Amino acid sequence: MICSMTGYAVKTRDIERGTLQLELKSVNSRYLDFHFRVSEELRALEMPLRELLAARLSRGKVECRLSFNAGSARGDQLELNGELLGSLKVLNQRVRDEMPEARPLSVNDVLRWPGMFGDQSIDFAALGPQVMALAREVLDEFTASRAREGEKLAAMIVDRVNAIRAVVARVAPRIPEAQALFTDKLRQRLQEALGNASDDRILQEVAVFATRIDVAEELTRLNAHLDEVERVLKHGGACGKRLDFLMQELNREANTLGSKSAVTEVSQASMELKLLIEQMREQIQNLE
Structure with missing residues (x-):
């Protein structure tokens, strides 16, 4: 849960x-x-x-x-302290006999007399x-x-995980072809710029650049982090801190995708991923 x-x-x-x-x-x-x-x-x-x-x-x-x-x-019926009431009656009459001008006790006076309803103290220790x-x-x-709110938040997170997988699934197959076209254009520009440089030197420069823009490793780690998010959600319990850490890792991979991007498709995918990750992170802040 x-x-x-x-x-x-x-x-x-x-x-x-x-x-x-x-x-x-x-x-x-x-x-x-x-x-x-x-x-x-x-x-x-x-x-x-x-x-x-x-x-x-x-x-x-x-x-x-x-x-x-x-x-x-509980609506218990209150009972008067009969012994105290009798004593007050006697005392009231004695005072009236000695001091006829004195005002007699009123009903309110009698009811407010300490102890008239017995011991009203409460044993809070009990x-x-x-x-x-x-x-x-x-x-x-x-x-x-x-738990009810946590269930709703978990469902939203799973929905965003599926959305991220959909972005990756849409873009990943197009990346090799797009990068190949980009490296071909780069080779042509290098040949035009360097002129007399050997083909080996040009190929070497292109190979280095192709390595720099290769995002296969980032996509692999991205999917691994998504798998871990789903595993943590299924395991349940107090998982907020663990999921928050995974959001940092997902955001790191999304940023790296954007920085390595040599094609528009990858740049757009990076922005979509960061938006979805941020939506997850905001909700994960609410999880125990």
């Missing part, structure tokens, strides 16, 4: 005292780079989260957001298993999104 470095996933989970939310998103990066946005009360879980993500991801700038929103997420279970779900969805 080939994965893109771009991905996104978010999930929420209702727990007893509120709602957990974990969000993952990533963009391109040369290395694996984490950025965590974690609620202070859950800060102790950053290291386990980092280890979990690092075990599944190899490249990309990854942002992880973990938050907890307090509330009655949330670790629930957070990690949520993180594994989000990570599965996150890697699936990266």
Whole structure:
């Protein structure tokens, strides 16, 4: 499986005292780079989260957001603290007896009294298993999104590889004949220019030039690099760096073809190849 470095996933989970939310998103990066946005009360879980993500991801700038929103997420019915409510009733009446002008406690005052709904504190240390279970779900969805995009990018790269092979297949058979015609013209021009020079000297100069414009070796290496690109894509995994290196090698051969060109067909082919290689390289920058 080939994965893109771009991905996104978010999930929420209702727990007893509120709602957990974990969000993952990533963009391109040369290395694996984490950025965590974690609620202070859950800060102790950053290291386990980092280890979990690092075990599944190899490249990309990854942002992880973990938050907890307090509330009655499950719709549990709140219960009043009966003992505290009775004490407040007695105290309220005692104050009114001593100070008739005093304002009685309102319903809002009673409901906001500390401890009226019992112990509402949250043991965040105990949330670790629930957070990690949520993180594994989000990570599965996150890697699936990266894999879907990676599959599309791989298909595009294969399409460009086939286009390069088509250019080579179109031009390669015409190169020997075109180069032969060019060397014949060169021989005639040398004979006209050198005049009294021996035929051996002219043939020697032509042979040297013919060697310089021979592109058979470059075409062979070009096809070998294309074979390697296809092999890497079939193998899958984190292959972005390897493919990026192959793009450099392909571009080197395309440039050499252009510099050795003695015929229009090769020059045009070199430009087409460089364009296709650049299109592949731009997409490979997105691969893990």
